[in-house]
Amino acid sequence: MSDFSIAIIGGGPAGATLARLIGGRCSALLIDGKTYSGDSFRKPCGGLLSPDAQKAFAEFDLTLPKDILVDPQIFSVRTIDLRTHCERHYQRFYMNLDRHKFDMWLKSLIPEKVVKFYGKCRNITRRPDGTFRLVCKGNGGAEEIFTADRIIGADGANSIVRKFLYPQKKIRRYTAVQQWFPEENAKPFYSCIFDPETSDCCSWSISKDNIFIFGGAFAPYKCRENFEAQKKRLEKFGFVFGEPLKTEACMVLRPESPFDICTGRNGAFLIGEAAGLISPSSLEGISFAVNSARILAEVLEGNAADPEKAYSARIIPMRIKILSKVMKCPFMYDPLLRSLVMKSGIESIKVIK
Ligand SMILES: Cc1cc2nc3c(=O)[nH]c(=O)nc-3n(C[C@H](O)[C@H](O)[C@H](O)COP(=O)(O)OP(=O)(O)OC[C@H]3O[C@@H](n4cnc5c(N)ncnc54)[C@H](O)[C@@H]3O)c2cc1C
Structure with a gap:
């Protein structure tokens, strides 16, 4: 028996969107250190919302404060x-x-029911029954251990979940x-x-x-x-x-090819930049983060027999989009x-x- 059915590691646009979409319907944990305080982690970013990202919010019927x-x-x-x-x-x-305000707004939309742990996940291990054990360190320094049936890596470029799942994988x-x-x-x-x-x-x-x-x-x-x-x-x-x-x-x-994208395996999934989903031509990543979170939410709610396979299949249009950006690169670079x-x-x- 695990503490949570789902643990989402990282609360940027990908993790916050997934927590908003599925958090009200299952026992979910979100691990992320960002807060309003001045010394909180702030994502270095150009803070430009592309038309693709605007469309993703339009499809959620969300308006921007x-x-x-x-x-x-x-x-x-x-x-x-x-x-x-x-x-x-x-x-x-x-x-x-303002990228930090944007991230905090996305976090504010997460249902109350989602348990939020303010800190970082430091270590992931698989338990004998196939579920996961997460060792986390709170913003205040205290260590906590959580268990979850499924984990979602929404922890950005330097993803600890991607390294755990694909230790050999190298993305440029x-x-x-x-x-x-x-x-x-x-x-x-x-x-x-x-x-x-x-x-x-x-x-x-x-x-x-x-x-x-x-x-x-x-x-x-x-x-x-x-x-x-x-x-x-x-x-x-x-x-x-x-x-x-x-x-x-x-x-x-x-990413240099659509095969750089890794979507997860055996009860663990990757979304957003953790999966390698970011445009290699413009480095635009918010639309990929939000759209991959939406796709994973739909797959998990659809109770597919093989959710890893279903999610990977639903990500194919995004892989094709990455391929089109790879092909655009020579004309820019x-x-x-x-x-x-x-x-x-x-x-x-x-x-x-
Ligand atoms: C300098 C720069 C400029 C950019 N400019 C733009 C732009 O203008 N427009 C655009 O669309 N894209 C831009 N991008 C890309 C975009 O920022 C990312 O692709 C996008 O933020 C990815 O969202 P995400 O939710 O997948 O990951 P992130 O936004 O990186 O969020 C990951 C979250 O996980 C947390 N985290 C990480 N490790 C752990 C852990 N071990 N435990 C718990 N939490 C963890 C982090 O603190 C963070 O809150 C830029 C990127 C960079 C680096």
């Missing part, structure tokens, strides 16, 4: 290729959010480094930067409530040096950085192809200064 939005809402991305010095603007339909990973600065640029803007000298992925900047956030995804080795080198190069493009208010970093996955695309002006907009 306005205090989650930040100032200003931006309608185009300034795309800069530091190799060729080519610059283009493209129309975008993102919503500019980057270190995302972000710094916050007082806004000193003449005008708030959103940008996407390509600089093959410092990274084979991309960087971004976004203005939020008089704060200018600059971040990028870098190969883990020498990530900080490359981040600083890129900042120097961007100063020549008019970027004003000043003294950082804070520096944050985390791992971000970048191959220096020659990108330069041709940008020089052609396809889909760009003319900005009148």
Whole structure:
């Protein structure tokens, strides 16, 4: 007999959505450390809600409270290729959010019935009857042990559940480094930067409530040096950085093929970035997190004979979407192809200064 029928590890967009959808109907535990307090974990993120993520919320008939939005809402991305010095603007339909408030709002929608443990899961073992034993450490430092019939890994890029289920699995990973600065640029803007000298992925900047956030995804080795080198190069493009208010970093996955996605096995499931579900072209992950949580909730509620197989089958459209993003990558990340695309002006907009 276990303490819970389901334990969800991680309460980001994926875990919070799953807990909201299934939490009222079974005995569920959510393990996540995030709170409103200032020293609580805050996910480093661009905080842009893509049209796909907006559609996912529309399908839930959920509306977004306005205090989650930040100032200003931006309608185009300034795309800069530091190799060729080519610059283009493209129309975008993102919503500019406060990511921590967004995460806390998603957590606030979880039914009371779900037991919330504020802390981290440190160790997972399988009990002789096939159920799970979780050793957790609370935010205050106290250790607690829980047992559950099923576990859900919603614990993001560095998932302990994925490592437990697939110890050999390697998904391409980057270190995302972000710094916050007082806004000193003449005008708030959103940008996407390509600089093959410092990274084979991309960087971004976004203005939020008089704060200018600059971040990028870098190969883990020498990530900080490359981040600083890129900042120097961007100063020549008019970027004003000043003294950082804070520096944050985390791992971000970048799948190279639909086979990188792992959905779980033997009573354990993976959703969101823990499963490797994130766009390798734009690093957009919120829509994948919310949609995979919805699919898993439907599978678990459908009482399928083989829920692992059913969930894996229902994730196929997402694998295809990841494949389409993999195929898009050369046009964004191959220096020659990108330069041709940008020089052609396809889909760009003319900005009148
Ligand atoms: C710098 C950066 C910028 C990004 N910008 C955007 C963007 O603008 N738009 C977008 O759509 N996507 C963006 N992404 C991707 C997006 O943030 C993720 O794909 C998305 O948050 C995944 O949601 P998730 O719920 O799967 O995981 P997460 O949001 O990572 O949530 C995982 C949760 O699990 C908790 N956790 C981790 N380990 C444990 C443990 N052992 N025990 C208990 N809890 C645990 C964490 O504290 C966290 O709360 C960005 C990513 C990065 C790194």
